[in-house]
Amino acid sequence: MSKYKIRRIKDSDIKRVLEIYAPYILNTTITYEYDVPTLESFTDRVNNIKSKFPYFVCECDGKVVGYAYASSYHSRTAFNWDCELSIYLDNSFCGKGLGRRLYAALIDFITEQGFYNAYGVVSYPNASSERLHDEFGFYCAGIHKNVGFKFNKWLDLIYYIKPLREFDEPKAFPKNANDIDFKDIEWED
Numbered sequence: 001m002s003k004y005k006i007r008r009i010k011d012s013d014i015k016r017v018l019e020i021y022a023p024y025i026l027n028t029t030i031t032y033e034y035d036v037p038t039l040e041s042f043t044d045r046v047n048n049i050k051s052k053f054p055y056f057v058c059e060c061d062g063k064v065v066g067y068a069y070a071s072s073y074h075s076r077t078a079f080n081w082d083c084e085l086s087i088y089l090d091n092s093f094c095g096k097g098l099g100r101r102l103y104a105a106l107i108d109f110i111t112e113q114g115f116y117n118a119y120g121v122v123s124y125p126n127a128s129s130e131r132l133h134d135e136f137g138f139y140c141a142g143i144h145k146n147v148g149f150k151f152n153k154w155l156d157l158i159y160y161i162k163p164l165r166e167f168d169e170p171k172a173f174p175k176n177a178n179d180i181d182f183k184d185i186e187w188e189d
Helices: 011-027 039-050 098-113 127-135
Strands: 003-008 055-060 063-072 082-089 117-124 139-150 153-163 185-188
Touching: 003 098, 011 039, 011 063, 011 082, 039 055, 039 063, 055 098, 063 098, 082 098, 098 127, 098 185, 117 127, 127 153
Parallel strands: 082 117
Antiparallel strands: 003 055, 003 185, 055 063, 063 082, 117 153, 139 153
16 A cells, blocks of 8 residues: 655655656657756746745655646736646556646645636647546636647647636735645545
8 A cells, every 4th residue: 555645845856846747848748848957947947836836746655756736827917816737747657546636736725825717728639638627627718729849740739727716806816825834635545
């Protein structure tokens, strides 16, 4: 039986998170990034994101096997109530329900922060990611055709949206992720 934990990312996890991400860059069209970033630039990226948004890792028996985070949807002030979600798993841990657990933790957290919309921007087709978004009640807002070029082919993006609350007048911007407690989620399987 394995022990699992979802927790906030630590600086010591960033190298492992990059190891999980690199095969997606090198071997798939799930990310449109071409080159694996240096550890230094990736660390800056992670630290920039986690300065405002949640960035979670999932451990199996103490080893990081996946991660998920929220980030800015767009930079203009009127978009401050929206965020984009991302999730990546070590290939050997796909199909075990970890993505669902990570996404559930992330969605609960951003809802508590005060966000109104969560976006999933997914390379299309991507059956497992499409299924994940459907399971969490995202709706398809459209497919942008031929928006990226990787591995000698044009790629499409599907935009998913999940409203998180009633669309009233916001009283304040969403809270900073670092101002909200997060209790680690642990289970055995």
